[in-house]
Amino acid sequence: MEVDRELVEAAQAGDRWALEELVRRTHRSVYTCALRLVGNPDDAADVTQDVYLRVVRKLGGFRHEASFSTWLNRVTTNVAMSTLKRRARRFAVEGAAVPADTRDPAPEPSERAEAVALARRLELLVAELPEGQRQVLVLRDVYGQSTEEVANAMGLTPGAVKVRLFRARERLKAELEAAEGGQVVALAGRRRATGRRS
Amino acid sequence: MTSCHSIRPLLPARAEELTVFEARARAEHVATCTRCATEAAAYSRLGQALATMANLEVAPADGTLERVLVAIGRRRTAVTTPRVLAAAGASGALVATVVVARAVHHRRQTRRQPARRRPLPGRLRLPSLPVPTPALARAK
Numbered sequence: 001m002e003v004d005r006e007l008v009e010a011a012q013a014g015d016r017w018a019l020e021e022l023v024r025r026t027h028r029s030v031y032t033c034a035l036r037l038v039g040n041p042d043d044a045a046d047v048t049q050d051v052y053l054r055v056v057r058k059l060g061g062f063r064h065e066a067s068f069s070t071w072l073n074r075v076t077t078n079v080a081m082s083t084l085k086r087r088a089r090r091f092a093v094e095g096a097a098v099p100a101d102t103r104d105p106a107p108e109p110s111e112r113a114e115a116v117a118l119a120r121r122l123e124l125l126v127a128e129l130p131e132g133q134r135q136v137l138v139l140r141d142v143y144g145q146s147t148e149e150v151a152n153a154m155g156l157t158p159g160a161v162k163v164r165l166f167r168a169r170e171r172l173k174a175e176l177e178a179a180e181g182g183q184v185v186a187l188a189g190r191r192r193a194t195g196r197r198s
Numbered sequence: 199m200t201s202c203h204s205i206r207p208l209l210p211a212r213a214e215e216l217t218v219f220e221a222r223a224r225a226e227h228v229a230t231c232t233r234c235a236t237e238a239a240a241y242s243r244l245g246q247a248l249a250t251m252a253n254l255e256v257a258p259a260d261g262t263l264e265r266v267l268v269a270i271g272r273r274r275t276a277v278t279t280p281r282v283l284a285a286a287g288a289s290g291a292l293v294a295t296v297v298v299a300r301a302v303h304h305r306r307q308t309r310r311q312p313a314r315r316r317p318l319p320g321r322l323r324l325p326s327l328p329v330p331t332p333a334l335a336r337a338k
Contacts, residue, residue, distance in 0.1 A: 020270075023270065027258065027262070027263050028257060031255075035256055048258065052266050052269065052270050056268075056273055076204075088212065115250045115253050117253045118255055119248070119250040122251060141245060142252050162215070166207070166210055166211070170210055173241060173244050177240075
């Protein structure tokens with residue numbers, strides 16, 4: 001998600017076109033984050049709309065202390081968590097996120113391409129994690145939020161976040177190995193044997 | 199040397215999630231244990247792949263973007279711009295100051311008014327008599 005500072009500033013100054021362009025450039029990313037958190041396409045679309053309504057309200061207060069994408073991710077996280085708390089219901093795993101269409105980043109070296117291929121497979125497995133584990137894993141490992149930020153967003157203690165994170169990683173690794181016949185472990189072993197950074 | 203059993207809970211963690219003591223213990227153990235080293239490397243690659251997921255985007259259903267644009271078009275007003283917000287805030291503060299000042303002034307005014315004297319109990323209250331004008335006095 002690439003967003004120019006000039007575009008954000010123009011939107012802050014009230015430029016309607018800039019605001020709409022901001023939405024066009026970022027809505028897929030916001031929708032994806034929402035889908036990973038709420039696990040349901042319809043609710044992810046609702047969250048996406050609510051995120052931008054909040055962005056319209058709060059954009060004037062954005063001071064560029066963090067990048068716009070980081071700020072937008074935090075807004076998305078807060079809206080998604082509020083939605084989940086408000087509705088207080090669990091979504092069935094069958095209805096969880098299945099990426100219909102993923103967009104490739106620009107061509108990268110083989111190591112990066114390998115990680116992208118693995119990430120695509122992981123998307124399905126992440127969607128099947130229990131809700132609490134999935135949300136912690138997505139916020140911490142996918143979007144890089146700190147343990148404290150995740151704890152605040154989810155209303156948990158940092159200790160509880162660490163426990164869920166540990167379980168989610170352990171389970172995900174086990175499921176990935178089961179799904180691919182230990183391919184990850186083999187790849188890692190091969191990588192280590194060749195002395196490359198893993 | 200630490201055992202695999204004690205190191206195992208540390209393997210899924212990222213380096214920054216461990217204390218210095220834990221990180222050192224894990225590094226020392228992994229350097230000498232092939233099995234744990236393989237596990238640690240698998241977790242590391244898993245972490246890389248998860249971080250890569252942030253760059254993969256899912257296409258929302260058709261019409262989602264249009265719906266968002268319509269919603270923000272309805273909600274969006276010029277008040278969201280910082281300058282207008284500042285002006286609106288200053289105006290609001292001014293109005294609030296005037297209202298509070300008038301309320302305080304009004305309260306002070308009501309306090310300054312002398313209290314009405316109540317008639318003493320048991321005493322007849324006479325109506326005020328008209329002051330005789332000179333013409334009326336002459337007629338009498």
